[in-house]
Amino acid sequence: MSAVIKHSEERLMKVLLAPVISEKATFVAEKSEQVVFLVTRDATKPEIKAAVELMFKVEVASVQTANRQGKEKRSGRFMGRRNHTKRAFVCLKPGQEINFNEEAK
Template sequence: MSTLKFSEERLMKVLLAPQISEKATFVAEKNEQVIFRVATDATKPEVKAAVEMMFKVTVDSVQIANVKGKQKRFGRFMGRRNDWKKAYVCLTPGQEINFAVGEQG
């Protein structure tokens, strides 16, 4: 595990939320990847270490994309949403992260 380089406190702040959308579920099924919304200053090694620490899985690779915030109108003023960062986390074959919360089977 590569969690020795980073403090546990920092790793807890790197992952903000799983990105759950149609595209994200399609990517998850096809490529065995999971998409996370991450801190804007997060690096690939930090994301890898955070996912391995939190979910007890082995991460194969990480791709990161910067997402530009959308232009939005607030009455007669134009505003802008914040930019954010998302990470495509590729898990080693056979591993998965299950986000099912509160579902009874």
Template sequence: MNQERLMQVLLAPQISEKATWVAEKNEQVIFRVVSDATKPEIKAAVELLFKVQVESVQVSTVKGKQKRFGRSMGRRKNWKKAFVSLKPGQEINFAEGGAV
């Protein structure tokens, strides 16, 4: 896989109450990813950027919400999120900016 492409696959970590709960319970990390990213690309990107070993990747598409803009209705874009399961003993610490 192209290393330039892998650097653009991950957009941001999804940090929320639910994401923190999932991280503690299932040893998973949630990332917001490019909408055309594949599971092997996401796995390779996480391993490249954070120097950790990935066990599996689950992907879901989040549908954009309907929103009003004045009189007219609009729609936010759909986006994709990836649930990355790390191998036992692996951890990503975003507070310190990298792998631990």
């Protein structure tokens, strides 16, 4: 947990926005022992690792990120765009687990 010391706790609390609960995220969680989070667009891999370790008290093996472009949407004759997002695929060390049902209590 040495990564926690390098970053301010206030910043780390703002890095993780929400867990991604979808069919694809569930498949990845079962197959690869990974958890998917929606993170801020300027978050770095070390910050994401430190934030997960701080908030969920688990050990993180690795972090992979994916930038997603927002979809173009139409409202009448005007074209708009949804916001771009960034997702983090967090691989936990063997024996580690994040249970979101217990965290909500």
